[in-house]
Amino acid sequence: MANAHQKNHDYHIMEPSPWPLVASIGVFVMAFGGVGYMRYLSGGSFKLLGLELAQPWMFFIGLVLVAYVLYEWWADTIKEGREGHHTPVVSLHLRYGMIMFIASEVMFFVAWFWAFFDASLFTGEAIQATRAEVTGGTWPPSGIEVIDPWHYPLYNTVILLLSGTTLTWAHHALLHGDRKGMIQGLSLTVVLGLLFTCVQAYEYYEAPFAFKNSIYGATFFMATGFHGFHVVVGTVFLIVCLIRATRGAFTPEKHFGLEAAAWYWHFVDVVWLFLFFSIYIWGGWGAPIAETGH
Incomplete structure (x- = not known):
């Protein structure tokens, strides 16, 4: 009778889990809460079944719920790995899943880059631009002062390239059994990721144009902001890996969590290089450069 329940295959039949259902509820609440939050900020109303949802609290409740599910679900995944x-x-299937996830992220960025190139190459044709933008069919639009690509954007390019190097150092240190080198490399990568976010936040603070009132500003902030969000997510990913590394969770033979984080971070690096050349350099070519605090 015991042999009938013995595992004789390489696949993992998971125990029933509440997290897919809870995650769906959290995303649902966060989506409706996001709409209500935007209505709240604009002074509008958002009623559903007689309830006024134009409030900020619903979005943050959904966000906390999703964050909790992510923690618990991934904790279960780590536990399953420890149990063999x-x-x-x-x-192999975990790696396939990570590859498919990164591929879906690539298509997200394709959408934002597509919008930027469509607006810049076909000025005034596919967009309802303001009169100032249509004048002369120029890009960037007339009256826009752009960010100097050789200041903050160049700083961030160097920062991300260095972070990719330190993360590779951490990975190779792990493969060679150098736990101290792995922790040092991961720590430097986390610091560089946080520094990138700080520099980009200050760049946004000094930006000479806004998200609204300009197709240039809208496409610029969507592309760079979406990338910045991925840097924040990747930094959190690396912080979790650093905590696990200090607890001895990774071995040269078993370290997919760190490997997945490295794949994601290098993907963010590559996207930034394309973004730097296409949006900051090519996209602002010939336009007046705004004076900044430097």
Whole structure:
């Protein structure tokens, strides 16, 4: 009778989990809360079944719920790996899943870059631009002062390239059994990720144009802001890996969590290089450069 329940395959049949359902509820609440939050900021109303949802609290409740689910779900995944459920077949499928996730992120960025190139190459044709933007069919639009690509954007390019180097150092240190080198490399990568976010936040603070009233500002902030969000997510990912590394969770043979974080971070690096050349340099070519605090 015991042999009938013995596992004789490499696949992992998971126990029933509440997290898919809870995650769906959290995302649902956060989506409606986001609409209500935007209506709240604009002074509007958003009623559903007689309830006034134009409030900020619903979005943050959904956000906290999603964050909690992420913590618990990934904690369960780590526990499953410790219990030996991550066989070579399961590990391969985890890698396939990470590759598909990054591929879906690529398509997100394609959408933002597509919008930027469409607006810049076909000025006034596919967009309802303001009169100032249509004048002369120029890009950037007339009256726009752009950010100097050789100041804050160049700083951030160097920062991200260095972070990719320190993360590779951490990975190679792990493969060679150098736990101290792995922790040092991860720590430097986290610091560089936080520094990138601080520099970009200050760049936004000094930006000479706003998100609204300009197709240039809208496409610029959507592309760079979406990338900045990914840097924040990647930094959190690396912080979790650093905490796990200090607790001895990774070995040269078993370290997919760190490997997945490295894939994600290098993806963010590559996207930034394309963004730097296409939006900051090419996209602002010939336009007047705004004076900044430097």
